[in-house]
Amino acid sequence: SAQWRGIIEEYRDRLPVTEDTPVITLREGGTPLVPAQVLSEMTRCEVHLKVEGANPTGSFKDRGMTMAISKAKEEGAKAVICASTGNTSASAAAYAVRAGMVCAVLVPEGKIALGKMGQALVHGARILQVDGNFDDCLTLARGLSENYPVALVNSVNPVRIEGQKTAAFEIVDMLGDAPDIHVLPVGNAGNITAYWKGYREYAATGPDGGPARATGTPRMWGYQASGSAPLVRGEPVKDPHTIATAIRIGNPASWQQAEAARDESGGHIDEVTDRQILAAYRLLSAQEGVFVEPASAASVAGLLKAAQEGRVDPGQRIVCTVTGNGLKDPDWAVAGAPQPITVPVDAAAAAERLGLA
Numbered sequence: 001s002a003q004w005r006g007i008i009e010e011y012r013d014r015l016p017v018t019e020d021t022p023v024i025t026l027r028e029g030g031t032p033l034v035p036a037q038v039l040s041e042m043t044r045c046e047v048h049l050k051v052e053g054a055n056p057t058g059s060f061k062d063r064g065m066t067m068a069i070s071k072a073k074e075e076g077a078k079a080v081i082c083a084s085t086g087n088t089s090a091s092a093a094a095y096a097v098r099a100g101m102v103c104a105v106l107v108p109e110g111k112i113a114l115g116k117m118g119q120a121l122v123h124g125a126r127i128l129q130v131d132g133n134f135d136d137c138l139t140l141a142r143g144l145s146e147n148y149p150v151a152l153v154n155s156v157n158p159v160r161i162e163g164q165k166t167a168a169f170e171i172v173d174m175l176g177d178a179p180d181i182h183v184l185p186v187g188n189a190g191n192i193t194a195y196w197k198g199y200r201e202y203a204a205t206g207p208d209g210g211p212a213r214a215t216g217t218p219r220m221w222g223y224q225a226s227g228s229a230p231l232v233r234g235e236p237v238k239d240p241h242t243i244a245t246a247i248r249i250g251n252p253a254s255w256q257q258a259e260a261a262r263d264e265s266g267g268h269i270d271e272v273t274d275r276q277i278l279a280a281y282r283l284l285s286a287q288e289g290v291f292v293e294p295a296s297a298a299s300v301a302g303l304l305k306a307a308q309e310g311r312v313d314p315g316q317r318i319v320c321t322v323t324g325n326g327l328k329d330p331d332w333a334v335a336g337a338p339q340p341i342t343v344p345v346d347a348a349a350a351a352e353r354l355g356l357a
């Protein structure tokens with residue numbers, strides 16, 4: 001049968017598009033939902049990983065970007081702009097190429113992973129490094145979009161949320177119902193907002209107004225990095241820090257929506273330390289075979305923290321979204337790992353070094 005068509009064609013009836021909307025797509029979405037054997041054993045639950053690093057530019061941002069760029073194109077925009085910790089800019093740059101648009105990106109100087117910078121560069125984006133953090137970049141991007149002919153494609157643009165909600169649809173389509181708990185990393189808080197919207201919509205109405213696809217909605221569990229945890233502190237963090245640069249954000253744009261997702265779902269938003277994030281990052285790659293970037297591991301770190309605290313009842317069905325591909329930020333894979341050994345072209349020597357002889 002035909003290949004996956006991208007989220008707009010797959011979920012057209014649930015998205016704000018018309019026949020006239022030009023569909024700018026890299027066939028994003030349709031990502032794997034991978035059973036996590038070790039995490040399931042550790043928590044005595046049924047844990048799945050929604051592997052968003054399998055999207056065309058390597059993160060969940062592509063779901064929102066196909067919508068944002070398609071709508072910008074429909075409205076006649078010639079240029080788009082975003083603030084980014086790296087993944088949004090990589091995605092915007094790629095989709096802008098497909099749309100024949102200029103893409104401008106604002107990133108915090110020295111604080112985005114090399115792979116993401118490489119993507120924005122190779123797709124021809126106009127990159128400005130800002131002497132400030134992500135929150136400063138977003139303020140600047142908003143100001144530029146209000147005063148100059150350039151469309152903002154950050155998740156403050158509501159069509160981004162519309163695109164990203166499709167990940168929840170896919171999960172319900174694959175599992176046959178909503179999970180009991182959904183766990184996410186939280187930075188600017190767009191994604192937790194989007195999943196909650198998607199789950200609610202699928203529990204409310206089915207295709208063509210028929211029976212709903214899900215009988216319930218999950219509890220939403222969000223995790224911020226301890227040094228960048230404004231939603232946990234209850235106030236903006238002026239100088240956010242964490243090794244998980246993707247979620248190094250002190251004043252999330254979707255603050256209220258994240259709190260609503262938490263409260264309406266009976267969930268929580270908590271923090272995980274960089275140490276817990278790195279432990280989960282290593283567990284995912286070494287024991288589940290899934291290579292993610294550090295920010296993505298915050299969801300799994302959070303699940304393990306909750307399990308240790310006795311907050312995870314056995315037997316539940318849990319989905320953790322892992323948001324971005326490990327290749328984005330390979331420094332953390334190499335750091336602290338044993339160096340590869342050099343051998344001559346000699347089978348006996350190689351066998352000895354491999355412990356086979």
Ligand code: F0G
Binds near residue numbers: 083088089185247
């Ligand atoms: N994980 C990754 C890999 C991300 O890139 C982001 C956000 C998040 C999690 C958090 O999602 O912001 O919706 O709460 N990255 C944005 C960017 C900020 O610019 O790429 P959120």
